[in-house]
Amino acid sequence: MKRNQVAHIDEVVGLMTGKVSDRDKVIHDSWRRCINQHGLDPIASRVAYILPQERLTEHREAMEEFLRTARFGLETLYRQVSCLDYVMLLTDAKGVTVDFMGDPTFSDNLRGAGLYLGADWHEPLAGTCAVGTCIATGEPLVVHQSDHFDASHISLTCTSAPIFDSYGDLAAVLDISALHSPEPKVSQHLALQLVQSFAHKIENANLLNRFRSDWILKLSNAQEFADIDPDFILAVDNNGCIIGLNNRTRQLLAREATLVGRASTRVIGEPLSTFFDCDVTSLPQFARFRPTDQRMMRLLASGTALFAQAMPPPAATPARPSPAAEVNLPPPLREMFCDDPIMSGAMKRAAKLVGTQMSILIQGETGTGKEHLAKALHAASPRAGKPFVAVNCAALPESLIESELFGYEAGSFTGAASKGKKGLVLEADGGTLFLDEIGDMPLASQTRLLRVLAEREVTPIGKVKPLPVNVRVVAATHRDLVELVKAKSFREDLYFRLNGAVLTLPPLRQRADVRWLIGRLLARRAKEDGAVYRLTEAALAALCAHSWPGNVRELVNCLDYASAVCSEHVIDVEDLPDIILRAQGAPRRADAGAAESDIGPETLKGLREALREHHWNVSAVARVLGVDRSTVHRRMRRFGLVPPQKRDP
Numbered sequence: 001m002k003r004n005q006v007a008h009i010d011e012v013v014g015l016m017t018g019k020v021s022d023r024d025k026v027i028h029d030s031w032r033r034c035i036n037q038h039g040l041d042p043i044a045s046r047v048a049y050i051l052p053q054e055r056l057t058e059h060r061e062a063m064e065e066f067l068r069t070a071r072f073g074l075e076t077l078y079r080q081v082s083c084l085d086y087v088m089l090l091t092d093a094k095g096v097t098v099d100f101m102g103d104p105t106f107s108d109n110l111r112g113a114g115l116y117l118g119a120d121w122h123e124p125l126a127g128t129c130a131v132g133t134c135i136a137t138g139e140p141l142v143v144h145q146s147d148h149f150d151a152s153h154i155s156l157t158c159t160s161a162p163i164f165d166s167y168g169d170l171a172a173v174l175d176i177s178a179l180h181s182p183e184p185k186v187s188q189h190l191a192l193q194l195v196q197s198f199a200h201k202i203e204n205a206n207l208l209n210r211f212r213s214d215w216i217l218k219l220s221n222a223q224e225f226a227d228i229d230p231d232f233i234l235a236v237d238n239n240g241c242i243i244g245l246n247n248r249t250r251q252l253l254a255r256e257a258t259l260v261g262r263a264s265t266r267v268i269g270e271p272l273s274t275f276f277d278c279d280v281t282s283l284p285q286f287a288r289f290r291p292t293d294q295r296m297m298r299l300l301a302s303g304t305a306l307f308a309q310a311m312p313p314p315a316a317t318p319a320r321p322s323p324a325a326e327v328n329l330p331p332p333l334r335e336m337f338c339d340d341p342i343m344s345g346a347m348k349r350a351a352k353l354v355g356t357q358m359s360i361l362i363q364g365e366t367g368t369g370k371e372h373l374a375k376a377l378h379a380a381s382p383r384a385g386k387p388f389v390a391v392n393c394a395a396l397p398e399s400l401i402e403s404e405l406f407g408y409e410a411g412s413f414t415g416a417a418s419k420g421k422k423g424l425v426l427e428a429d430g431g432t433l434f435l436d437e438i439g440d441m442p443l444a445s446q447t448r449l450l451r452v453l454a455e456r457e458v459t460p461i462g463k464v465k466p467l468p469v470n471v472r473v474v475a476a477t478h479r480d481l482v483e484l485v486k487a488k489s490f491r492e493d494l495y496f497r498l499n500g501a502v503l504t505l506p507p508l509r510q511r512a513d514v515r516w517l518i519g520r521l522l523a524r525r526a527k528e529d530g531a532v533y534r535l536t537e538a539a540l541a542a543l544c545a546h547s548w549p550g551n552v553r554e555l556v557n558c559l560d561y562a563s564a565v566c567s568e569h570v571i572d573v574e575d576l577p578d579i580i581l582r583a584q585g586a587p588r589r590a591d592a593g594a595a596e597s598d599i600g601p602e603t604l605k606g607l608r609e610a611l612r613e614h615h616w617n618v619s620a621v622a623r624v625l626g627v628d629r630s631t632v633h634r635r636m637r638r639f640g641l642v643p644p645q646k647r648d649p
């Protein structure tokens with residue numbers, strides 16, 4: 001080990017014993033995190049970790065659209081810095097280098113130093129470094145030479161800035177790095193400005209690309225720059241609600257919200273008029289053909305004046321062919337989405353996996369359609385004619401999960417059924433086993449599951465000889481498995497086995513095909529009810545502006561409710577559930593809910609199911625629901641449920 005590396009380790013260790021050296025606070029904070037939270041040892045230096053090709057491909061595919069949009073900015077930045085021997089890296093939000101430009105003559109040196117495609121720079125693995133610490137703090141920074149935690153990186157200088165997506169979540173990190181640099185850290189000051197400026201440009205390009213069919217509002221502090229280099233950009237829907245924004249705007253509006261003491265700093269989904277002295281109807285006044293001095297709007301809380309340029313959505317253009325139609329996806333996957341780039345990327349990857357034996361992990365917030373996708377994968381696979389067995393690991397009591405999954409021999413434990421049980425793994429033989437909420441599976445069952453996956457055999461409780469089994473496991477979770485692995489409640493080896501093929505479903509608020517999905521779900525509802533429903537423009541706009549925290553499931557419930565309470569099969573704003581109306585500040589129909597305040601989607605669902613099951617026999621339904629016949633009649637009228645024989649032909 002070189003002398004400067006030994007001195008560096010002394011300094012890091014010294015900090016932990018209270019010796020504070022002359023470094024930026026962000027660096028000291030990160031060093032402490034490395035030791036206290038990530039459990040890194042300053043003495044043990046690690047070589048840079050480069051992901052294997054297949055894993056890298058997955059990380060790249062997940063950002064396909066973003067990479068395409070960013071490419072021009074990345075090339076321009078690299079052209080500007082390559083003569084100074086910098087390389088350019090773009091990592092995803094997990095710190096994996098998904099794009100890289102550097103001088104190929106030095107490939108070996110760069111690769112050895114981790115300045116390479118596929119290098120994983122997240123802080124828990126690589127220690128203090130520009131990318132990892134930028135991800136940890138969300139702030140741009142320079143990590144210069146011995147600022148690095150790991151003694152093997154102290155010859156590098158690295159400068160990173162975060163790039164946020166249009167909803168304020170971290171999307172990527174832009175970095176320029178060099179193997180050699182002058183000693184003073186201040187030598188990297190301009191590098192920091194440059195990287196921040198390009199990160200901002202890429203963020204804006206991504207926002208404009210994503211919301212090319214909506215109102216775009218550009219704002220600048222300076223009149224002269226309003227049309228050239230706006231500081232703030234927002235996407236606004238036809239209802240005047242904010243549906244996308246760049247990071248500077250998010251910070252600005254969060255400050256405004258704080259000024260007026262609003263409990264939430266949430267911006268997405270809020271009407272423009274919450275923050276500005278204008279709304280969607282006044283946006284045409286800010287069109288570019290008007291002189292800039294007449295295009296001023298004010299922030300309501302601070303009174304700050306900003307110069308605006310509003311670009312309307314493009315006039316109706318002929319419908320673009322759906323990307324789903326362009327690519328050759330199996331029908332069950334093609335039907336998952338319409339014209340959404342994130343879903344398109346995920347379904348293309350899914351299509352590559354359907355014919356393989358690989359286990360698949362589906363991630364996504366609750367209600368995003370993980371089980372729906374698992375069924376689609378099964379239907380698209382050669383296993384389609386065989387069983388699809390779904391198990392909710394969170395719903396099964398821990399004491400039962402092993403016996404339910406793996407089965408048992410007769411009399412193998414107290415309470416076991418006399419005939420024994422086959423177990424769900426064997427039930428799924430030849431087909432697909434869907435393990436929902438896999439993060440909740442107890443550790444002992446994880447070990448058995450791992451054997452099933454590795455050895456393709458299962459040993460029911462009480463049996464000695466394992467039985468061969470051929471199942472494809474599709475697991476789903478809305479939890480962060482990496483965190484569970486760290487907390488030792490999820491086996492790392494099982495995680496790696498599942499993590500080979502990950503499909504991530506986006507939250508509904510990030511999908512560009514919400515309108516399409518509304519139409520599709522309403523058509524499904526109509527088919528079941530034997531009716532034709534129509535949505536008014538206002539109701540459609542209210543649905544499109546909602547942020548859908550419960551994702552597709554919430555949308556399904558909302559449409560079930562609306563289709564039941566609407567009159568004449570026309571769904572208007574007032575037929576939407578309260579929660580959506582409250583979010584929009586819309587009035588509620590005076591009589592709705594007056595008769596029975598407890599009526600909600602669950603009541604409706606129960607009523608609808610009971611009617612179907614009892615062939616619309618009101619007396620039987622009243623009996624099973626424990627209410628009198630007049631209540632059933634009143635609720636049927638209220639929900640517009642008409643027996644099939646009384647419906648219009």
Ligand SMILES: Nc1ncnc2c1ncn2[C@@H]1O[C@H](COP(=O)(O)OP(=O)(O)OP(=O)(O)O)[C@@H](O)[C@H]1O
Nearest residue numbers: 336337365366367368369370371372478552553556
């Ligand atoms: N692409 C789609 N087309 C039609 N319906 C969908 C689609 N995606 C999801 N759904 C519907 O949305 C509801 C929720 O989907 P699903 O149960 O698959 O979500 P999930 O992510 O597995 O939820 P959880 O995390 O709570 O288990 C279901 O009624 C499902 O039929």
